[in-house]
Amino acid sequence: MENEKDILILAVESSCDETAAAVVKNGRTVLSNVISSQIALHTLYGGVVPEIASRKHIEKINQVIGEALFQAGVGLADLDAVGVTYGPGLVGALLVGVAEAKAIAYAAKKPLIGVHHIEGHVSANFIENPELCPPFLCLIVSGGHTHLVLVKDYGVYEVIGRTHDDAAGEAYDKVARAIGLGYPGGPKIDALAKEGNPEAVAFPRAHIEGAPFDFSFSGLKSAVLNYLNTCEMKGEEVNRADVAASFQQAVVDVLTERAVTAAKEYRMERVALAGGVASNSALRAAMESACKRHGLKFYRPSPIFCTDNAAMIGVAAYYEYKKGVRSGLDLNAVPNLKIGER
Numbered sequence: 001m002e003n004e005k006d007i008l009i010l011a012v013e014s015s016c017d018e019t020a021a022a023v024v025k026n027g028r029t030v031l032s033n034v035i036s037s038q039i040a041l042h043t044l045y046g047g048v049v050p051e052i053a054s055r056k057h058i059e060k061i062n063q064v065i066g067e068a069l070f071q072a073g074v075g076l077a078d079l080d081a082v083g084v085t086y087g088p089g090l091v092g093a094l095l096v097g098v099a100e101a102k103a104i105a106y107a108a109k110k111p112l113i114g115v116h117h118i119e120g121h122v123s124a125n126f127i128e129n130p131e132l133c134p135p136f137l138c139l140i141v142s143g144g145h146t147h148l149v150l151v152k153d154y155g156v157y158e159v160i161g162r163t164h165d166d167a168a169g170e171a172y173d174k175v176a177r178a179i180g181l182g183y184p185g186g187p188k189i190d191a192l193a194k195e196g197n198p199e200a201v202a203f204p205r206a207h208i209e210g211a212p213f214d215f216s217f218s219g220l221k222s223a224v225l226n227y228l229n230t231c232e233m234k235g236e237e238v239n240r241a242d243v244a245a246s247f248q249q250a251v252v253d254v255l256t257e258r259a260v261t262a263a264k265e266y267r268m269e270r271v272a273l274a275g276g277v278a279s280n281s282a283l284r285a286a287m288e289s290a291c292k293r294h295g296l297k298f299y300r301p302s303p304i305f306c307t308d309n310a311a312m313i314g315v316a317a318y319y320e321y322k323k324g325v326r327s328g329l330d331l332n333a334v335p336n337l338k339i340g341e342r
């Protein structure tokens with residue numbers, strides 16, 4: 001039997017503070033994955049400064065794309081399509097990647113495919129798990145999103161749970177700032193929590209009446225702030241590691257419990273994790289053991305594919321390409337693009 005021709009996709013990601021490009025073969029094999037992180041720069045300001053992010057993207061993007069093509073050993077002529085994140089994200093940051101991808105697609109006469117950033121996060125699970133295919137349940141936990149979705153087919157999502165207020169990553173970042181860890185909060189809390197007692201402080205686990213798969217983290221964040229204020233008023237010293245560990249345990253408990261319950265309710269045998277918070281060591285361990293206990297198969301991307309990268313965008317673009325989805329050269333950035341929307 002004759003082999004089908006390989007499909008090579010150049011993918012570009014610039015929705016927040018990483019300028020990234022990757023070349024992905026047949027939706028599953030990453031030939032290169034180049035990430036230029038701006039974290040050190042934004043740390044100076046305690047968070048992402050949108051205008052600085054845009055300016056850094058424009059400075060770095062050509063170099064990052066050149067490096068991705070070089071590492072993959074391919075030229076523009078070898079590509080089958082150019083995929084790019086067009087939302088959600090920071091508008092000025094997204095526009096850099098979108099304009100760049102359009103220019104390349106036009107010059108190289110290749111199809112352009114706009115990709116939803118969060119669908120990219122979900123698709124990161126396909127990179128290292130060749131056997132994984134829909135349907136499965138995915139818990140998406142990033143800086144801006146906390147969703148439970150049924151991945152019914154490639155690119156077909158049904159949201160069954162969402163946060164009513166803060167995203168999980170946002171809660172990590174806000175609590176990290178409150179205990180003086182600075183930006184980016186997630187990895188810093190992850191590290192500090194290893195030295196603390198997760199049962200030291202009883203922080204709340206919010207349940208939402210009538211919405212068993214929804215989340216709320218703003219009450220938890222307020223509880224941490226109240227705890228810190230009370231300690232300060234009483235002149236008691238705060239054990240930051242205990243606070244970090246107890247906060248993290250509250251987040252992990254809620255995420256894990258809701259994901260497992262949803263998998264049972266919707267009769268999903270496979271559960272995947274996606275988004276920046278999916279790189280959290282406590283969440284990965286808790287999901288792993290909860291899934292094992294309930295007879296569910298658990299998937300998660302390696303940490304480098306959890307946080308923002310372009311390889312995941314290349315994977316999502318491949319499945320859109322196979323379905324015949326193409327974007328016009330009038331593709332625009334859509335900062336508040338909803339999951340499952342086009």
Ligand code: KG4
Nearest residue numbers: 142143144169186187190276277280307308
């Ligand atoms: O997916 P991502 O890289 O960007 C968005 O699409 O939002 O997620 C970034 C979020 C940030 O809130 C960051 O603090 C969080 O992911 N994060 C973590 C960890 N690494 C990144 N949260 C907890 N533990 C980590 N190890």
Ligand code: ZN
Nearest residue numbers: 142276307308
């Ligand atoms: Zn992201």
